[in-house]
Amino acid sequence: MSSEPVIIRSHHPFVLESGEVLPELTIAYHSYGRLNAARDNVVWVCHALTANSDVADWWPHTVEEGAFLDPDKWYVVCANILGSHYGTTGPLHVNAATGMPYYDSFPRFTIGDMVAAHRLLADMLGIRRIHALVGSSVGGFQALEWIAREPSRFDRLILIATDAKASPWTIAIDETQRMAIKSDPTYGEQRPDAARDGLAAARAIGLLTYRGPEGYNLSQQDAATDDPFATHRACTYQRHQGDKLVCRYNAYSYLAILDAFDTHDIGRGRGGVDKVLGSISCPTIVVGISTDIIFTPAEMRSLAAKIPGASYREIDSPYGHDGFLVEHGQLNDILYPFMNNQ
Numbered sequence: 001m002s003s004e005p006v007i008i009r010s011h012h013p014f015v016l017e018s019g020e021v022l023p024e025l026t027i028a029y030h031s032y033g034r035l036n037a038a039r040d041n042v043v044w045v046c047h048a049l050t051a052n053s054d055v056a057d058w059w060p061h062t063v064e065e066g067a068f069l070d071p072d073k074w075y076v077v078c079a080n081i082l083g084s085h086y087g088t089t090g091p092l093h094v095n096a097a098t099g100m101p102y103y104d105s106f107p108r109f110t111i112g113d114m115v116a117a118h119r120l121l122a123d124m125l126g127i128r129r130i131h132a133l134v135g136s137s138v139g140g141f142q143a144l145e146w147i148a149r150e151p152s153r154f155d156r157l158i159l160i161a162t163d164a165k166a167s168p169w170t171i172a173i174d175e176t177q178r179m180a181i182k183s184d185p186t187y188g189e190q191r192p193d194a195a196r197d198g199l200a201a202a203r204a205i206g207l208l209t210y211r212g213p214e215g216y217n218l219s220q221q222d223a224a225t226d227d228p229f230a231t232h233r234a235c236t237y238q239r240h241q242g243d244k245l246v247c248r249y250n251a252y253s254y255l256a257i258l259d260a261f262d263t264h265d266i267g268r269g270r271g272g273v274d275k276v277l278g279s280i281s282c283p284t285i286v287v288g289i290s291t292d293i294i295f296t297p298a299e300m301r302s303l304a305a306k307i308p309g310a311s312y313r314e315i316d317s318p319y320g321h322d323g324f325l326v327e328h329g330q331l332n333d334i335l336y337p338f339m340n341n342q
Contacts, residue, residue: 028087033071046139091252200242212320
């Protein structure tokens, strides 16, 4: 993160959906802009897997003048999710019962638990009404779960490259990454840098799905050479990206969030996905990406079709799921009018 988050603590027990209890909850968050006198200019961003609350750091050209998250107009809030490496209570925090960090004993949690933490933070900040709820990828999971729990809190909903339920395909991707981490012989050791090689491999697996074949074939072509044994650019890229992640993240948080990812199903206990999506009443826009192989355009169009009055727009990009991070020009062109009633 380029700037340090604000830390806020609730000293009350935080009950998880599993029934387990965290004795207290620490939440780390960022905000941009100012809350206006009417307190009606809040935009809440829910972040994805290994991102963080510093939206301006990981989402280029979105939190700036003239962009859809313009801080001169909006009060933008983003909280680090439960289990995160970046300050909100997670596996590296100390378990009061043992006096040691949780590591692999951190209690299992759900997307719903992440949302419960967001709701707690919003209440602690005195935010009752939210102009727009924004969620991309796993952030979209949180956004959909939150609007299912509190539909009257939001004036509009923005869903980017996401879905209402974890699919067998996305769960299989997660399981493959879990297998990589748990195959590391240091997995289970009680230290923050355990399973570093496994985490690097998991990241490399994830990247294949984030960028897809078009992204790799466009950006990782080898230079011309007569050496048949020259190192391939795609190989160095995979290793570099794995090394980058292990320098800023830990395997236990990564695993915990993957597990939470797989619990996602907004229809559970509510009569099914279609019923919940059909009950969303605020203006909604769904944004897909032309080459996304995690949440395909067909799935995104289907999601939009099940939300009354929702519009569907598509980013044209060779960079797969990461297109929403790369194609900020297209994204701002799509979302700025929606945010500003144009």
